[in-house]
Amino acid sequence: MRAGMGYIKALALIVLVCFLFGFAEYRHKARKISDVEVSFTGGENLYVTEEVVNKLLIQNESAGSSVDKEILDLNRVESLLNSHEMIENAEVFVTLDGKLEAIVSQRKPIGRVMGNTSFYLDRNGKVMPLSQNYSARVPLMLGFNEKTAPEAYSVANFIKNDLFLREHITSIHRLDNAKLEMSVRDRDFKLYFGDTSNVALKFNNFKAFYKKAQKDKKLDTYKKVNLQFGDQVVCTKK
Structure with missing residues (x-):
């Protein structure tokens, strides 16, 4: 009987952990983009400014602050930045606290x-x-x-x-x-x-x-x- 109760408690604990993990994952994906941060490699923003990059991100519907992190298409955002005539390469990612960050390397x-x-x-x-x-x-x-x-x-x-x-x-x-x-x-x-x-x-x-x-x-x-x-x-x- 005690062994049976032990199995039941263990099973209940596993179910609870899975539920909490799934709930946390759902909440994480459902969080909105809280902010946008742009940084330039080498600290140089000579040919394209942070303001220009921010405008490109804002103009892209998938990068708006009201978009769920689950819906955000990072590849599309990177392609948008990389298509700019002054940008050599851009890497875009989302931090754990919901911030959209773009690291931009300009053409030299x-x-x-x-x-x-x-x-x-x-x-x-x-x-x-x-x-x-x-x-x-x-x-x-x-x-x-x-x-x-x-x-x-x-x-x-x-x-x-x-x-x-x-x-x-x-x-x-x-x-x-x-x-x-x-x-x-x-x-x-x-x-x-x-x-x-x-x-x-x-x-x-x-x-x-x-x-x-x-x-x-x-x-x-x-x-x-x-x-x-x-x-x-x-x-x-x-």
């Missing part, structure tokens, strides 16, 4: 094309529109269009990732023969780069030349510095 420009149409070339080699909120400090790209701009990706990306080059290269000019020529900050000479082969070698040669010529105080004596000949730098004096 590495060059700015100036011409009949103006736009950025981003770090993935894709065309990126200019922003009304912020102007990136990147080299100008002259003589390019949307079709030819990706040709200079390897060059512009190398400059972006090198502190010395970021400080000294101010523009990349695509010549009529599709070769590249660059301008150097505070210097009169043109830097002839040629085609986009051997990017690291050419730039390393240029850095070595620049530092040596600067030490010898000869930088202002040149009108052209040519990097197209592999392991040597050919200079033309004024």
